[in-house]
Amino acid sequence: xxxxxSWIRAEPQGIHVVxxxxxxxxxxxxxxxxVTHGHADHARGGHGKTIATPETLAxxxxxxxxxxxxxxxxxxxxxxxxxxxxxxxxxxxxxLGSAQILLEHAGERVIVTGDYKRRADPTCPAFAVTxxxxxxxxxxxxxxxxxxxxxxxxxxxLLDAQAANPDRxxxxxxxxxxxxxxxxxxxxxxxxxxxxxxxxxxxxxxRLYEELGVGLGDLRLVADAGKADLAGQIVLxxxxxxxxxxxxxxxxxxxxxxxxxxxxxxxxxxRNVELPLVISDxxxxxxxxxxxxxxxxxxxxxxxxxxxxxxxxxxxxxxxxRALALAGYEDEDD
Amino acid sequence: xxxxxxxxxxYQPIPTDLNAIDLxxxxxxxxxxxxxxxxxxxxRILEAYIAELEARQMRSRPGIAAAx
Numbered sequence: 111x112x113x114x115x116s117w118i119r120a121e122p123q124g125i126h127v128v129x130x131x132x133x134x135x136x137x138x139x140x141x142x143x144x145v146t147h148g149h150a151d152h153a154r155g156g157h158g159k160t161i162a163t164p165e166t167l168a169x170x171x172x173x174x175x176x177x178x179x180x181x182x183x184x185x186x187x188x189x190x191x192x193x194x195x196x197x198x199x200x201x202x203x204x205x206l207g208s209a210q211i212l213l214e215h216a217g218e219r220v221i222v223t224g225d226y227k228r229r230a231d232p233t234c235p236a237f238a239v240t241x242x243x244x245x246x247x248x249x250x251x252x253x254x255x256x257x258x259x260x261x262x263x264x265x266x267x268l269l270d271a272q273a274a275n276p277d278r279x280x281x282x283x284x285x286x287x288x289x290x291x292x293x294x295x296x297x298x299x300x301x302x303x304x305x306x307x308x309x310x311x312x313x314x315x316x317r318l319y320e321e322l323g324v325g326l327g328d329l330r331l332v333a334d335a336g337k338a339d340l341a342g343q344i345v346l347x348x349x350x351x352x353x354x355x356x357x358x359x360x361x362x363x364x365x366x367x368x369x370x371x372x373x374x375x376x377x378x379x380x381r382n383v384e385l386p387l388v389i390s391d392x393x394x395x396x397x398x399x400x401x402x403x404x405x406x407x408x409x410x411x412x413x414x415x416x417x418x419x420x421x422x423x424x425x426x427x428x429x430x431x432r433a434l435a436l437a438g439y440e441d442e443d444d
Numbered sequence: 445x446x447x448x449x450x451x452x453x454x455y456q457p458i459p460t461d462l463n464a465i466d467l468x469x470x471x472x473x474x475x476x477x478x479x480x481x482x483x484x485x486x487x488r489i490l491e492a493y494i495a496e497l498e499a500r501q502m503r504s505r506p507g508i509a510a511a512x
Contacts, residue, residue, distance in 0.1 A: 253486060254474045255493035259456055374489055375453050386455050419490075422480035 117195075117215050118244070120411070120434040125222060125246065127213060129193025132161075134211060134222050137438040144197060146224025147208035148173070148287055151439050161189065163199055165207025165322055169287065172318055185209065185235065202226040203237035204391050205288030206319060212240060220244040221405070222413075227390065228397040229261065232295040233288070233324045237401075245407035246434070249415030250392040251370050252423075258370055258394040264387045265296045268344070271364055271385050276342040279307075281363035283349040283381065286312050288391050290346050291319045293368050294326045296389075297344070305330045307340060309347035309356065337361050353382055370394070399423055414439040453492035464504055471497045 119126045124136035124143075132142040139156035146152055146162075148169030153162070155174035160167065164182040171177045183189055188198045194216070199209040204225045213220045219242040226237050226248065251258075272280045284290040290312050297306065305328040308316060316326055332345060341361045351357060352365055370390025371377040378386040393401065398420060402410055409430040412420050417433040424431030462470065474497060478490050 253490050253493070254470070254477055255454065255489055373454060373456055375455055378455065388456055416481075416483070416486055418481050418483065419477045419486065422477050425480075426476060 117193075117218075118213070118220050118246075120413075120436060122437060124436070125413075125434075127191070127193075127195055127215075129215060130191035130195040131193070132191060132195075135224065144211050144222075145170070146202065146211060146222065147204055149205070149225070152224060161197070163207040163209050166209070167207075168318060168322060169207060169315075172314060183209075200238045200240055201235040203228060203231055203234060206234045206291070206322060206324060208234060210238070210240070212242065218243050220246065221407075222246045223248055225250065225392055226401075227393045228401060229258070231292055231391070232299055233291050233319065239401070239404045241405060242407050244409045244411060245402060245405050246411040246413060247398065247402070247420075248392065248439075249398065249412045249417050249420040251390065251394050252398050252412075252416035252420040254395050254419075256370060256373060256394045257396060258373075258390050259388055261296055261389055262300065264368070264389050265293075265300045267385065268293075268297070268366060268387060269300060269302060271366070272342065272344055275364060278362040278364055279340045279343045279345050279360050280385065281345045281347060281352065281357060281360055281365055282387070283352040283365070283367040283369075283383070284312075284346050285369075285391075286315050286348050289368055289389070290348075291316060291324060291326060292391065293346065293387075293389065294329070295324065298325075298327050302344075303327060305343070307332050307335060307343055307345040309345070309351050311348050311351070312346055332359070349381065402429065403427075453488065454496060458493075458496055458500060462500070464501075467497060467501050467504065471501065 117128045123138045125134040133140045134144045135146055135152040136143050141158040143157040144161050148166045153170050159179040161181045161183055167180045167182055183199045185199055185201055188196050191197055196214040198212040202208040202210045202224055211222045221242040228237050284293050294306055307330050316329055320326055364384050366385035366387055367383045368387040368389040372386035372388045410424055411432045411434055413434050413436045421431045421433050474494050481487050
């Protein structure tokens with residue numbers, strides 16, 4: 111089959127599904143959007159109609175305080191769009207509610223992954239490998255150097271630091287949607303059932319996760335504690351709060367950060383991170399390349415990230431690839 | 445020692461159980477990808493990784509290991 115896919119176009123503001131006149135993760139308000147997940151660089155407010163999983167719509171409602179035009183699509187449910195396009199949302203394993211979008215038109219199957227990972231995550235269903243003709247993938251960590259270690263190993267580092275420092279607290283910078291809840295859930299899975307303390311900016315998203323069925327255990331607000339209460343405790347905050355005045359209320363914090371970028375010392379140093387935790391919600395190099403091999407598409411398109419490297423890998427493996435270089439997708443905090 | 449400075453850019457050392465063949469294959473893979481990169485930070489990061497692999501390879505050679 112020829113894969114010119116003239117019905118799918120990469121434009122500066124997103125991926126346009128031409129026959130349906132609908133956009134995927136558009137960076138500007140449009141009449142109709144399919145949204146892969148709730149991170150702000152993919153899910154923006156102001157669209158006339160937003161089609162996404164119920165969890166992503168709930169996250170968007172929390173962030174943008176509106177549900178106008180929200181159209182839920184459950185995993186596995188196929189929606190008939192205008193122009194003879196079918197859309198099916200499939201788990202992407204990135205954060206709660208995250209989805210790949212399978213588009214079918216004129217006998218051709220295209221998958222847009224959004225962001226994804228292949229590792230088990232107690233807060234969301236696992237990525238579903240689905241055959242297609244064109245696989246439109248992210249490439250945030252597409253360098254061979256990025257092999258994320260087992261999450262259990264990183265959680266153990268965190269727990270060891272906490273146990274070894276009863277007079278200090280461990281302050282973990284974690285992205286407010288997804289990473290914070292995953293770190294909490296992984297701590298619980300590792301048997302840590304003490305209270306976990308939150309910066310106020312994380313509270314609403316954690317509560318929403320719990321409302322949506324993801325148990326996170328005993329969570330408390332730093333604002334409700336005295337400095338002495340936090341000695342020997344684990345505290346989570348958004349990355350931006352790691353070094354601001356807020357953290358001065360904590361007892362001699364050990365500054366940690368949970369991010370795939372913690373593989374790179376310079377990134378840790380920039381944030382004064384003492385305990386780098388390589389925990390990512392994106393596929394690493396092995397996951398990206400293995401996924402392309404498993405999906406086995408006729409063509410791979412790369413939306414954002416380290417596209418030069420993944421494109422080169424495609425060439426070396428006799429696979430057709432194309433870099434879309436879409437703007438506006440951020441990866442600073444993962 | 446072209447990469448001596450950049451090797452310290454990375455946390456999480458490469459697995460110690462990589463055998464000589466795996467190490468050589470990984471080094472070859474990394475070098476082939478390196479040639480395609482344009483972004484300066486990506487270049488620095490992968491250069492540091494290649495330096496790690498090269499250093500590991502040097503250490504794993506019997507003569508070098510015995511002398512060090």
